[in-house]
Amino acid sequence: MPPDLDGASTSSAALPSPAKILRFGDLQRICAPQGPPPRPATVRRWADREGIRYKYDRQGGIWTTLDAINAALGLIPPQDDEAREEDNI
Template sequence: MIGDIYEFSDLQRMCRPKAKGRLPRLATVEDWARAQGIAFRYDKDGGIWTTRDAINAALGLRAANDDGAKPYGAGDI
């Protein structure tokens, strides 16, 4: 994990955390992420990555500062 970015290796462990032997292949991790409703993107190495916010959104969680209010505009200050 780099900051709030989950890399392919992180997602492999989330997908099958107690797997014995090899980690799950890309297709398995993609299917798992889709089934969980986790938005993801492809990296330059052919793996996938996502963010903490995308995982939280899939879980139905909101960010602590997400109260539905619109951000301030330049004219509001």
């Protein structure tokens, strides 16, 4: 792909930067900041209850983006370009 004027490739513009990705361990700490780490099912229920969009990782945990957290908090509008896996069932 040809680079944009700022030198970035146009194909990487749609991918979130690694700094904006929250992995399962991050979500465990946000879900339950004190005490033992919550189980995967607890973190998924918490994310569903809070309206946080997420995807599954290979170990059965979930991951999300900072934009998805901000959208759930109402700080930015949600992106409706992709359906959640739960909505496809």
